[in-house]
Amino acid sequence: MGVARRGQLAPAAAADDVVTSLFRAHGVSLIRLAVLLVGDQATAEDVVQDAFLGFHQARPRLREADKALGYLRASVVNGCRSVQRKRRRTLPWRAEHDPPVWSAESAVIAEHDRREVLAAVARLPLRAREIMALRYYLNLPQDEIAAILGVSRGTVSSTISRALATLGRDLQEEP
Amino acid sequence: MSRLEERLRDAYLGAAGTVRPEAARDLGEPAPPRPGTPARPARWRRALAPLTAAAAVTVIAVLAAVLLKPSSPDQPGPAPAVAPKFLIANQGRSPLEVRNAATGARVATVTLPTEPGSQAPTANAAADGRTYVGSVATADGYHYVVSLYRLNHCRSWLYQFQLDARGQPSPVRPLAAMPTVGAELLGLAVSGDGRMIAYTMSACNGSAPQPFYVAVTDIRTGQTKKWTTPAAGSLSLTANGGMLYYTMNVQPGASVVRAMPTSAPPGPAAARSRTAVRMSVFGPADQVGFAAISPDGGTLYFTTFAQKSFGPGPGQVRALNLATGRSRLVYAPAGQAGLVTADPAVRNFLLQIQQRAPAPLRLARLDLATGRVTDLPSGWLGPIGAVLTW
Numbered sequence: 188m189g190v191a192r193r194g195q196l197a198p199a200a201a202a203d204d205v206v207t208s209l210f211r212a213h214g215v216s217l218i219r220l221a222v223l224l225v226g227d228q229a230t231a232e233d234v235v236q237d238a239f240l241g242f243h244q245a246r247p248r249l250r251e252a253d254k255a256l257g258y259l260r261a262s263v264v265n266g267c268r269s270v271q272r273k274r275r276r277t278l279p280w281r282a283e284h285d286p287p288v289w290s291a292e293s294a295v296i297a298e299h300d301r302r303e304v305l306a307a308v309a310r311l312p313l314r315a316r317e318i319m320a321l322r323y324y325l326n327l328p329q330d331e332i333a334a335i336l337g338v339s340r341g342t343v344s345s346t347i348s349r350a351l352a353t354l355g356r357d358l359q360e361e362p
Numbered sequence: 363m364s365r366l367e368e369r370l371r372d373a374y375l376g377a378a379g380t381v382r383p384e385a386a387r388d389l390g391e392p393a394p395p396r397p398g399t400p401a402r403p404a405r406w407r408r409a410l411a412p413l414t415a416a417a418a419v420t421v422i423a424v425l426a427a428v429l430l431k432p433s434s435p436d437q438p439g440p441a442p443a444v445a446p447k448f449l450i451a452n453q454g455r456s457p458l459e460v461r462n463a464a465t466g467a468r469v470a471t472v473t474l475p476t477e478p479g480s481q482a483p484t485a486n487a488a489a490d491g492r493t494y495v496g497s498v499a500t501a502d503g504y505h506y507v508v509s510l511y512r513l514n515h516c517r518s519w520l521y522q523f524q525l526d527a528r529g530q531p532s533p534v535r536p537l538a539a540m541p542t543v544g545a546e547l548l549g550l551a552v553s554g555d556g557r558m559i560a561y562t563m564s565a566c567n568g569s570a571p572q573p574f575y576v577a578v579t580d581i582r583t584g585q586t587k588k589w590t591t592p593a594a595g596s597l598s599l600t601a602n603g604g605m606l607y608y609t610m611n612v613q614p615g616a617s618v619v620r621a622m623p624t625s626a627p628p629g630p631a632a633a634r635s636r637t638a639v640r641m642s643v644f645g646p647a648d649q650v651g652f653a654a655i656s657p658d659g660g661t662l663y664f665t666t667f668a669q670k671s672f673g674p675g676p677g678q679v680r681a682l683n684l685a686t687g688r689s690r691l692v693y694a695p696a697g698q699a700g701l702v703t704a705d706p707a708v709r710n711f712l713l714q715i716q717q718r719a720p721a722p723l724r725l726a727r728l729d730l731a732t733g734r735v736t737d738l739p740s741g742w743l744g745p746i747g748a749v750l751t752w
Binding site: 193215216218219220222223228231301304305307308309319320323324331351354355358360361362 | 364365366367369370371372374375376377378379380381383414577686
């Protein structure tokens with residue numbers, strides 16, 4: 188993976204190898220995470236590519252190799268948030284992105300139950316959607332989610348509780 | 363783990379599973395080089411080196427696009443940001459009138475073929491007493507599709523024309539994709555990208571009762587799909603043509619707007635679609651008049667009216683947020699609002715409001731975001747109004 192010493196990133200000469208290795212190992216899961224947040228693969232790929240570009244540029248400032256994945260995850264979540272905000276500002280008839288995978292317009296997910304759940308998740312506030320995806324898709328512990336999003340563990344915990352309560356009401360399930 | 367959490371994980375895995383592992387390879391790694399061609403570096407590496415140059419090119423391209431934009435578009439594009447300058451008035455016969463949307467002034471006329479199927483618009487289509495204009499639809503306020511049908515002839519024809527920046531029409535040409543035999547085309551809608559048309563179709567093959575369909579045709583491929591339905595009134599497509607919304611007034615108390623993916627297989631529309639909104643929630647006798655879906659498919663705008671013993675009563679214009687299922691009142695006109703049309707961006711409705719006689723017909727532009735109404739000159743409409751396409 189182009190790492191000089193355990194816990195430290197390699198000097199600039201091996202930079203491309205580091206990025207390539209990270210991409211090979213985590214590219215798909217990051218694209219999938221982004222799809223869960225933005226709804227369509229094309230946008231998700233753009234977000235992930237931007238995250239890797241940003242990582243490549245920031246890499247000299249990153250001292251610890253084991254922080255790289257956290258940095259990339261945070262970049263992807265932030266990138267997805269920017270996309271969502273931009274879409275809100277974009278004039279509504281300029282729908283330049285594909286319909287979200289959970290919408291009735293998309294035939295990507297055939298199962299009604301999954302669509303129903305994802306549509307309910309899509310109605311949650313943006314921050315809650317991010318936390319739920321990190322918790323229930325990537326199975327990250329609350330501490331790690333807090334570190335990625337730059338919030339307290341308590342915020343993560345209470346957001347998950349509220350989101351589950353909301354989803355429970357929407358989907359008529361016990362949280 | 364609760365059942366809800368299990369469902370959540372399962373749904374996430376389902377959605378994540380739509381991204382195939384090759385996606386990362388496509389994005390980050392070079393494709394195997396074709397014989398004789400050099401291998402390409404990873405996409406992120408390619409992007410790094412020419413970043414500055416690409417930014418400069420982008421700026422130049424954007425400037426060029428703004429400065430060199432032609433006054434008359436050649437291809438259907440996204441709906442314009444402002445409402446179209448012109449509207450088409452259809453009195454059911456040739457010629458159609460092109461009018462300035464703000465002033466109502468007649469700008470030009472569009473003469474339609476007297477012999478449907480021919481390319482030469484030589485005379486008034488009504489001259490033979492049998493040929494009628496069914497509907498006119500537009501994706502962008504410049505490119506128009508027209509359906510003609512000949513009474514008792516069991517055929518329909520689709521034509522197209524476009525307006526230039528001054529509202530002058532191009533020659534009328536047949537539309538290549540034309541399911542014309544054995545049916546009369548009635549309602550008509552065009553998707554925002556101009557690629558898909560939707561229409562209602564009454565079969566006229568002598569069988570009784572006559573089958574009735576909603577149908578879509580992909581203009582590029584000519585591929586047509588149709589679904590049987592007991593009724594369908596106003597039609598509206600999302601910008602990419604992926605979803606079709608249609609109104610149904612079959613019986614009192616059962617008036618609905620239904621939503622159907624245009625990818626659905628042919629068959630009964632009832633089995634392929636879902637109810638987007640039921641008018642009975644607004645009043646037990648309420649019916650739907652006109653419906654238009656926003657290009658992004660997020661909001662459905664529609665008009666309701668209560669069926670009274672003397673005919674349609676006053677109604678409302680409402681907006682339904684399809685994500686939340688919540689609707690809001692946009693406008694409640696004093697009088698009966700009929701012959702409604704929307705601009706291609708579905709930001710405004712044009713309402714022809716009939717107040718109590720002998721008050722003249724009122725033409726009003728309704729801003730769907732704010733509910734603000736602007737009166738427009740309406741003297742040219744006459745006492746019964748006209749079917750308008752905006």
